[in-house]
Amino acid sequence: MILLLPLFIWTQSQVITYLSRASVKKANLVVDTLTIDGEFKGNWLNFAQGGEEPPPMLNNTVERMKLLKPQYIRLDHIYDFYDVVKGNGQYDFSKLDQSVSDILTMGAKPFFSLSYMPRQFTPNQSVIDIPSDWANWQKLVKATIEHYSGKANINLKEVYYEVWNEPDLPQFGSWKLGGNKNYNLLYQFASYGARDAENVNNFFIGGPAVGSFYPKWVDDFVSYIDKNNLRLDFYSWHRYHSNPDRFREDVRGIRKLLSKYPKFSELPLVLSEWGLDSERNLNNNSDKAAAHAMATIFKIESEINRPFAFEIKDGPPSGGGKWGLMTHEKDEIPLKLKPRFKALAASTLLLGTKLKISGWGSNVTALASKTTDETINILIGNYDWRGQNWENVPVTVTGLDSGIYKIKNQQILTNSVNVSEMVSTDGQLKLQFIMLPNSIRLLEIKKSGHLAQYIDGAGNQAGDKALALTGNDDFKLDPFEFEITPNSEISFDIKPLWTGEEIPEINVLKLELAREDTEKIEVIFKKVTSNDIDFWLLTASDNKNADRLAIPAGNLNEERWHKVQIRFSSDKISLRADDITSDKNSPIYNSVSKITGISFYPFNGAIDNLEIIREGVVSFKRDFN
Secondary structure (H helix, E strand, O other): OOOOHHHHHHHHHHHHHHHHHHOOOOOOEEEEEEEEEEEEOOOOOEEEEOOOOOOOOOOOOHHHHHOOOOOEEEEOOOOOOOOOEOOOOOEOOHHHHHHHHHHHHHOOEEEEEEOOOOHHHOOOOOOOOOOOOHHHHHHHHHHHHHHHHEOOOOOOOOEEEEEOOOOOOHHHOOOEOOOOOEHHHHHHHHHHHHHHOOOEOOEEEEEEEEOOOOHHHHHHHHHHHHHOOOOOOEEEEEEEOOOHHHHHHHHHHHHHHHOOOHHHOOOOEEEEEEEOOOOOOHHHHOHHHHHHHHHHHHHHOOOOOEEEEEOOEOOOOOOOOOOOOEOOOOOOOOOOEOHHHHHHHHHHHHOEEEEEEEOOOOOEEEEEEEOOOOOEEEEEEEOOOOOOOOEEEEEEEEOOOOEEEEEEEEEOOOOEEEEEEEEEOOOOEEEEEEEOOOEEEEEEEEEEEOOOEEEEOOOOOOOOEEEEOOOOOOEEEOOOOEEOOOOEEEEEEEEEOOOOOOOOEEEEEEEEEEEOOOOEEEEEEEEEEEOOEEEEEEEEEOOOOEEEEEEEOOOHHHOOOEEEEEEEOOOEEEEEEOOEEEEEEOOOOOOEEEEEEEEEOOOOEEEEEEEEEEOOEEEEEEOOO
8 A cells, every 4th residue: 555655646637736726717709890898098007127237227128119119118216216205305307207108108197106205204214104294294295296297397197196005014124004114194194195286188196006905005095085084096906816717806896995995996996017927037038927917817917907017127137126017227138028018019909999808717818909090909818827728729709890800810929920811691600729837829800801702614515604893892913913925915804883873984904014124014995985986094103204096895784794805015005895896006115024913993893814824824714713
């Protein structure tokens, strides 16, 4: 039995692993493009930078951060790092202005953590202690708001002012909600400063920015705010956790407590720092962190007004934190973009109309949007802390018009892209692909063409079909490049389906040619009507010359097939329709070397048997059968 004990333990562990895997719910994603679920406004695109080094911290991140389309950037240490308070009791915001300028250049607005206490204000010169005189703190907050939100100063609108940073933690003061070191008083005098600010734009003040969700820091703090009639524009806290569901549980816990206070039941919530891991390790550099970020955003974007991903860049090596979206400029690979940055950059494509999506699994989740140009973006993540879950994920897109759709399938973290086309005849597209553990895919789906319509072909034989170009349908060979010789021609059959009320001029075909000297030539074939007589008209032009040929088209209302031939030679342009030929001396075709484009316009008719003939031999043919 002793010898069998290790085998027994191993077997039990395998059973537990099997059962845990069996309990995983697999995803079966369904995107309903006809059901609107709101608007994506990018409320998750906010970022924080910690105080791991003195300013300027952000100036070399500006161009990279523009890619993330940030809305707000959070700064703390604004009073102890930026020398705002001078010894003579005056304020100098010039150093902080430089970082604010970097934030504005990114396209974002500043979110200030009002921290920490200026040394000049405390008896022991500690930046985490209470001030000797609360009036100094109140006046400083007033001056800060007037400087950045003041209409006569920086004149910014909707700036956030958050009172302190993680006041509950020892390194930031071990503040309590009572006693000698009372955060309620810290907030109260800051709110008085906000109240006293004059000639300012709309701004927001709130807190307490505690290091996690603590019910007491909701209940007792908001109760104090309510009883003392203080201003509170948002409630803020921090959360680092490997389980994305924990972030949503925080929200529901906070909302339940706020419901006791009718005035604050709908108070905006700000998660002013969040991430996978609060420790200084390499987890934040991994694909796991990127997949975690997407899973978290997918679950909180509709419940938290503004989450702030921590942080923009790593602290300086070797002791700096690894929480950054990019490495530090002194790192071995300076300012390298990490997987989490790539994931957040992909999430910017979700901006637009939010589409209803169902079928989330335990690990695979997704969001979908539709842009103003009707592009459908579906961002899918497979997050698994263990790195074991992989799935063959079905994705069904419903509510589409019938047509041809271009699908760009991008694996975000490996930078691999696959482009394909699919046809939808029933308003649906059904896709399926493998999601590896901690991977992220972006599907971009856009209609690229109408379904082709066919009629009986020019050969009048069973199975012979022709392409109808009625309505808004066109036909384009693109990309297209075909070498031609001096004795070449393009021929096709055309069947007008006139109603007798067509406009006098109808474009049928456009050819794009190139000469050996690389000069471009454009050839247009059309039907024109003059004095109630129909003509076929061919125009050819380059940058210097233009020539036209016209031949009678006969009665085009009979709905019969006509053979058209456009010939190329070095000294003339030539057009033949049915049994009538016309040509003209012209230098335009001189040294023509290739056809670079063939396009048939939408017109009320059909085409068949498109051919390119070189030296009497058919070298290219489309018969539409």
